[in-house]
Amino acid sequence: MDPKTSTVTTEAAPASTLIRGRLLVTDLEVLTVTPTSAVISWVTHATKYGLAIPEPIAAGTEVMIGKVGGPMQLVHDDPTPRVYHVVEISGLEPGCTYRFRASSDGQLAAAALRPTKTAGCCERTRQFTTLTLPKGRYLSTIAVVNDIHIGEHRQGIVLGALPTSVLPHADQADYPRIMAAAALDELTSRHQHPLLIANGDITYDNAPEQNIVARELLDGYGRQNHDWVATRGNHDHPRRDDDPFGEYFAGYQQTQTVTEASGLRVLAMDSTRGSGGGWITPDQYEQIMTELIHEPERPTLACTHHPVTTDAAWSSASGPQFMLRGRDRLRLQLIERQAPGVFLHLAGHTHRMRRNRADLGDTNAHYLENAACAAYPGGFTLVHLFEGGYLVNFWRLSDPEALRWIYRSRWQSLGIGAHLMLGSTADRNHRVDVDLSGLIPSGRPVPAELVC
């Protein structure tokens, strides 16, 4: 195979020109790895002083790549000055380890975030291994996007006058809509419009106008519970006197069930209680049990806005009080163990990408926290289903306006948030072997990156 590359074509941020000695080529990320492609990104900016967001500096983009043990070749050399460097390399071989060299104007891109500096990680070794396809026929693809936060005005934890949250530039004031619209566009134009799970925190505080905007965006994508399903997040919690989310999307503590063309069951639950933590009410347990007892073996993708593992609860910077109640976390996992068709449980809320360790050792279900759409890391996840398992791939938005906001929102929470949210390359991209042979091919074309 001959590697080919592509990149976004528009400048990602207003930028200064290069001044030697000030240029940092940094935030190297091996973002997406599929069986035949990889997306490598980094940014160029001035040396950061104090708490300010560093000044973007535009520079060229170069990538070399080669199989480990073989020669490297220059596959991308673009002198166009850019701040946000995103290079997608396609035409790779599945299950093959590559080494790479990413640079701007000859200066090597360096890792800066904690998960990109751990021993053995892709950014530190400057190596990655392409995924391999699960066994059996391709069945379908499901997309998940969460933490859209329509109506939000600044991103990150707000602590009084402290600069812990990031204010958008004037032309980014509507960043939640910019990001959500870009995600829906890219899912349609590039990824053939999969069934979409919008997994909570759809709005900022459940105001009617926020629900109207969110509903318009999703209606543009297709029909509710056919093309998309929306769960409630803590930000969408009912207000004192009304519940616009209940009117526009789904009632409080109501479980929704959607059947995808492959026969996959999507079980979309409401885990919300108030402004932070969550619970499941007895009535909703009845709904969940009724659905799962009906066909416990049927391949099922479960989702709640809140993560449901102790691992997630105790590893989150916000602490376990921000999570689903302990007894509900365990009860949901027990229910999912009794319905062995439940093979994956998706969550949002923590705005991070992280595979969880299940509390129960002998369960079929895997647990995954998906990063936010509204801000850094800024994207969506695709779950590609095969008869013998599934692939997970996180895709950052490639829209230039979205990249400008991702550059800025990377500095939320005094720059600490990004270290906690990105996850490892394997958190964002992995294969799980599980028997999904109870499903049928949906008729969707096989995504290009899965054609080996």
Ligand SMILES: [Fe+2]
């Ligand atoms: Fe959120």
Ligand SMILES: [Fe+2]
């Ligand atoms: Fe949340």
